[in-house]
Amino acid sequence: MTSLVGSEWGPLAALAGEWEGDQGIDIAFGNVEGSMITTPYREKISLKPFGPVDNGSQHLYGLDYRMAAWRTAVEEENPFHTEVGYWLWDAELGHVMRSFMVPRGQTLIAGGETTVDATSYTMRAEQGSTSYGILSNPYLIKAANTTLYE
Template identity: 45%
Template sequence: MTREEMIAQLGPLGPLAGIWEGGKGGDVAPSDDRGIERNAYRERLVLEPIGLVENHEQKLHGLRYATTAWRLGEADPFHEEVGYWLWDAAAGQIMRCFMVPRGVVVMAGGTVEPGARHFRLAAEVGSATFGICSNPFLDREFRTERYELAVTLNTDDSLTYEEHTWLKIKGQEKLLDHSDTNTLRRVG
């Protein structure tokens, strides 16, 4: 399959294929004293079509992705993810399974129409399908309870995302809304 043919099979995920960058990221994260800190960041996101994936009767079309984020003015990244976006046309489902190198894996899913320009995915700890696993330290001290992502494909070849990673910090009653938002422009 050519790259164009692979993109045509990706349904609502087709427009994601490419390289994206944005410098107006906004992050709210746990601070050193387990309060909150705010970080401005830049980000580079690469999504490459991988074609058809078959699980017996289930046919998925996917993109391999990697994103890297840097605090503004810093040379070393402070966040990254690698994973896959998947489209299941028969079920009308999109999925994103990815890893954060802190030792967290997320399998998030949502339902969407083929031509949608806006989609939402979610995952919840303890779910056998759209779930989350944290390493033993994080499970004890900063457990990711829920993950929510909304992506909008804008009309000017940019995309905007807003994500909420709900953290249960040991000893704190309320969940911390570790949130991230950015607008990325296609650069390739």
């Protein structure tokens, strides 16, 4: 793959490629336990560059991504979590964004300000926000409501 470092992808350039890791920790509500649980996991992620995408005068460069995660404590053929989405860079606003959907019926777009050469940044999404927000199906709103992503 051609190096994207120093390119229009800004702080996302170094993320492009195929990645694997086995040090993930998921902290979430466990339905069986009836409380918060910690689940170690391994994951694979693919981030493919695209762009520009033009919205009038806005020009975005991004990474199309797909991610899957498997619990490490048990032998699993199928992942317990998957995502599809985009990482986006808006150079004019200095915003990095992540939008994704999970197959449980939830989607979000998170964003935050950063610099073109940043190696870390914070993105947020809040339930009810019309710009960086979270949407869930009625069951999840009742059973496992996500109100903040950071």
